[in-house]
Amino acid sequence: MQSDLMLPPAPIAPQVYQARRARLMQKLPSHSAALIPGACLVTRSRDSEYPFRQDSDFYYLTGIVEPDALLVLLPDGSDQGGQSVVFCLDRDPTMEAWTGRRLGAEGVMREHLIEQAFENAEREKQLNNLLGGREMLYFPLSNPEAQRLAEQAYRQAQAAQRRGHPTLQGWLDIAPLIHSMRLIKGEEELTLLRHAAAISARAHCRAMRVAAPGLHEYQLQADLEHEFVWQGGSGPAYSTIVGSGANACVLHYIENAAPLKAGELVLIDAGAEYALYAGDITRTFPVSGVFSTPQRALYSLVLEAQKNAVAAVRPGTTLNEIHQGVVEDLTKGLIALGLLEGELDECIKAESYRRFYLHSTSHWLGLDVHDVGTYRLDPDTPRPLEAGMVITVEPGLYIPNDDDIPDDYRGIGIRIEDDVVVTAEGHEVITSDVPKEMDDIEALMANK
Ligand code: GLY
Ligand code: MN
Ligand code: MN
Numbered sequence: 001m002q003s004d005l006m007l008p009p010a011p012i013a014p015q016v017y018q019a020r021r022a023r024l025m026q027k028l029p030s031h032s033a034a035l036i037p038g039a040c041l042v043t044r045s046r047d048s049e050y051p052f053r054q055d056s057d058f059y060y061l062t063g064i065v066e067p068d069a070l071l072v073l074l075p076d077g078s079d080q081g082g083q084s085v086v087f088c089l090d091r092d093p094t095m096e097a098w099t100g101r102r103l104g105a106e107g108v109m110r111e112h113l114i115e116q117a118f119e120n121a122e123r124e125k126q127l128n129n130l131l132g133g134r135e136m137l138y139f140p141l142s143n144p145e146a147q148r149l150a151e152q153a154y155r156q157a158q159a160a161q162r163r164g165h166p167t168l169q170g171w172l173d174i175a176p177l178i179h180s181m182r183l184i185k186g187e188e189e190l191t192l193l194r195h196a197a198a199i200s201a202r203a204h205c206r207a208m209r210v211a212a213p214g215l216h217e218y219q220l221q222a223d224l225e226h227e228f229v230w231q232g233g234s235g236p237a238y239s240t241i242v243g244s245g246a247n248a249c250v251l252h253y254i255e256n257a258a259p260l261k262a263g264e265l266v267l268i269d270a271g272a273e274y275a276l277y278a279g280d281i282t283r284t285f286p287v288s289g290v291f292s293t294p295q296r297a298l299y300s301l302v303l304e305a306q307k308n309a310v311a312a313v314r315p316g317t318t319l320n321e322i323h324q325g326v327v328e329d330l331t332k333g334l335i336a337l338g339l340l341e342g343e344l345d346e347c348i349k350a351e352s353y354r355r356f357y358l359h360s361t362s363h364w365l366g367l368d369v370h371d372v373g374t375y376r377l378d379p380d381t382p383r384p385l386e387a388g389m390v391i392t393v394e395p396g397l398y399i400p401n402d403d404d405i406p407d408d409y410r411g412i413g414i415r416i417e418d419d420v421v422v423t424a425e426g427h428e429v430i431t432s433d434v435p436k437e438m439d440d441i442e443a444l445m446a447n448k
Helices: 014-025 056-062 093-099 104-112 120-131 144-162 175-183 187-210 217-230 245-249 293-311 319-336 344-349 438-447
Strands: 032-037 043-045 070-075 082-088 116-119 136-139 170-173 241-244 265-270 272-274 281-286 376-378 390-393 396-398 413-415 418-422 427-429
Touching: 014 056, 014 070, 014 082, 014 104, 014 175, 032 056, 032 144, 056 070, 056 175, 070 120, 082 104, 082 120, 104 116, 116 120, 120 144, 136 144, 187 217, 187 265, 187 272, 187 281, 187 418, 187 438, 217 241, 217 265, 217 272, 241 245, 245 265, 245 413, 265 413, 281 293, 281 413, 281 438, 293 319, 293 390, 293 396, 293 413, 293 418, 293 438, 319 344
Parallel strands: 032 136, 082 116, 136 170
Antiparallel strands: 032 070, 070 082, 241 265, 265 281, 390 418, 396 413, 418 427
16 A cells, blocks of 8 residues: 555745745835735534635745734835734643644744744734834735724724824735736646646546446545545545536536446546645546447547647637637537537537536636636736646536437536646646546556
């Protein structure tokens, strides 16, 4: 079993987070401050909580995984950008006996290269000092904790104004600034994404080997998620989808409760989270290891469209163009199979293909499975791809169980999804360790 273990990559060094904070502060005016709260624990039931997952923006800027933290950035117009301050959980021997070691202010400064840190007990007093005289406040406008802190700062500022001090003039959303940084991944992030992708690929291979009629969808889920954690991931990066038969046509099917039946396909959309980075893979394969003729016909259509889409990934192209290529390929194939009637242009213009393919082809991938960053530069201009972006390519076909559909195709759902890094030369597929060619899938399932 030990030989199954993959070599884990090095964690991201604190200097990388420090450089990100500096880069962000260089974008902010020197009379401003930024407030970026970390995530809190969330109650699952009564006194038990969901496993802690750090806020992705806070994590991107600090690497700290404790709950209830707050990052304050104080830009000063210097080359270093300014000062970072973190508020963190108070050291507390009793609490630490229950839930484990806390970093404390000392630990935050030492281990995370934060210039100044305070425990949360000092928050109110120290925040007033730090924010006094700052005229512009940046924070994630959608974050209720940040809103509360900003309103508190505003009340303090009003009091200071009455005493004649320069004071807070307004606030702006910091999210777009952080998200445009997160859109382009650094080499150290790509290393972690490759690892999340490799674990995910291995889990998919494992599910293909294990699948057999008589098992249930949840048993494949258990097998995938076993591999995620076995390889040092924190678990799934999103709810695992195992949809057999017509369940594959429900895009976000997560019940995973049905028995696997001979002759049906099973669609698995599952990815590991590793060091907070997401893998996101979909494969569709026959429960009993051999594709039927109609399944082959539909599968080869999706596969062709997927391979053409992957081949189109390079700097300068847009996700819009890639999606349009997929729509054209799938629509052409649906007409050839008799599932759509009419000329190609008409079917595309009327969007009749949407009966069988209603989602988009790609999304950004990173710390979040549907990662941050805008898809358009303005409403009329799709964003051109750049080296360092990471996307998914995931066309599919979902044939409803309707009377006008030939029996052979009814209730078949197929999606093929890979994770792709945009490189200066073109692209790198980071999920190719799991087969997607039908013959390769059948061979893997036959050899177990
Ligand atoms: N697993 C979510 C997605 O593929 O977008
Ligand atoms: Mn996806
Ligand atoms: Mn997916």
